[in-house]
Amino acid sequence: xxxxxxxxxxxxxxxxxxxxxxxxxxxxxxxxxxxxxxxxxxxxxxxxxxxxxxxxxxxxxxxxxxxxxxxxxxxxxxxxxxxxxxxxxxxxxxxxxxxxxxxxxxxxxxxxxxxxxxxxxxxxxxxxxxxxxxxxxxxxxxxxxxxxxxxxxxxxxxxxxxxxxxxxxxxxxxxxxxxxxxxxxxxxxxxxxxxxxxxxxxxxxxxxxxxxxxxxxxxxxxxxxxxxxxxxxxxxxxxxxxxxxxxxxxxxxxxxxxxx
Numbered sequence: 598x599x600x601x602x603x604x605x606x607x608x609x610x611x612x613x614x615x616x617x618x619x620x621x622x623x624x625x626x627x628x629x630x631x632x633x634x635x636x637x638x639x640x641x642x643x644x645x646x647x648x649x650x651x652x653x654x655x656x657x658x659x660x661x662x663x664x665x666x667x668x669x670x671x672x673x674x675x676x677x678x679x680x681x682x683x684x685x686x687x688x689x690x691x692x693x694x695x696x697x698x699x700x701x702x703x704x705x706x707x708x709x710x711x712x713x714x715x716x717x718x719x720x721x722x723x724x725x726x727x728x729x730x731x732x733x734x735x736x737x738x739x740x741x742x743x744x745x746x747x748x749x750x751x752x753x754x755x756x757x758x759x760x761x762x763x764x765x766x767x768x769x770x771x772x773x774x775x776x777x778x779x780x781x782x783x784x785x786x787x788x789x790x791x792x793x794x795x796x797x798x799x800x801x802x803x804x805x806x807x808x809x810x811x812x813x814x815x816x817x818x819x820x821x822x823x824x825x826x827x828x829x830x831x832x833x834x835x836x837x838x839x840x841x842x843x844x845x846x847x848x849x850x851x852x853x854x855x856x857x
Contacts, residue, residue, distance in 0.1 A: 611694035619686030626718035646671035720829035726778025760787030793843025801835030
């Protein structure tokens with residue numbers, strides 16, 4: 598089997614694994630901010646009528662499409678976020694499989710994108726970045742990064758601390774637009790990305806600024822400035838950018854502006 602064929606197989610398998618995991622991540626993102634556990638009740642239920650969702654209706658992506666986005670029992674709409682985040686998880690898993698292959702570096706990559714999916718979903722829904730996701734992500738990240746990148750522990754440790762400090766200073770300067778959940782998420786990003794956290798956070802700030810300007814343009818300056826935007830999704834996009842292209846961006850910067 599060629600290297601390309603192997604990468605394709607790994608990506609395809611991880612895509613299929615990512616679909617049901619994306620469904621589980623939806624449950625985690627919904628329940629944790631509400632003080633519930635992902636494990637009880639075992640089966641998902643409608644948020645409007647509390648009716649239990651059948652196994653066939655709970656098939657990732659396909660179940661939502663078959664129901665046309667509405668509960669079979671009460672007819673209330675089911676958020677578009679469910680199929681989108683299921684498919685997004687599958688695509689990110691496949692992308693990680695394609696990039697990292699069957700190497701130890703695949704494990705922290707999968708943990709990282711899983712964290713980004715959950716926290717961005719939770720922030721969109723409840724404006725919360727759950728500690729119950731961030732703390733395990735930090736612990737598991739430290740272990741898997743030490744195994745996958747044993748010679749770079751100082752880099753990703755410093756990156757986590759610096760990213761935390763930068764975001765903490767930003768939160769102090771702009772408390773209405775940044776919360777401590779975002780600050781802790783920055784530490785997670787630094788841990789998994791190392792030096793690539795710099796372009797990742799830059800991307801997040803650029804996206805947040807652009808979307809904020811669009812909101813102001815549509816709603817007016819006074820109303821737009823009062824509109825609260827969840828920042829974790831922007832950080833998640835930046836995190837994905839950093840994971841796949843961040844190192845190349847940093848190296849280009851160093852080669853162009855430093856190594857002269």
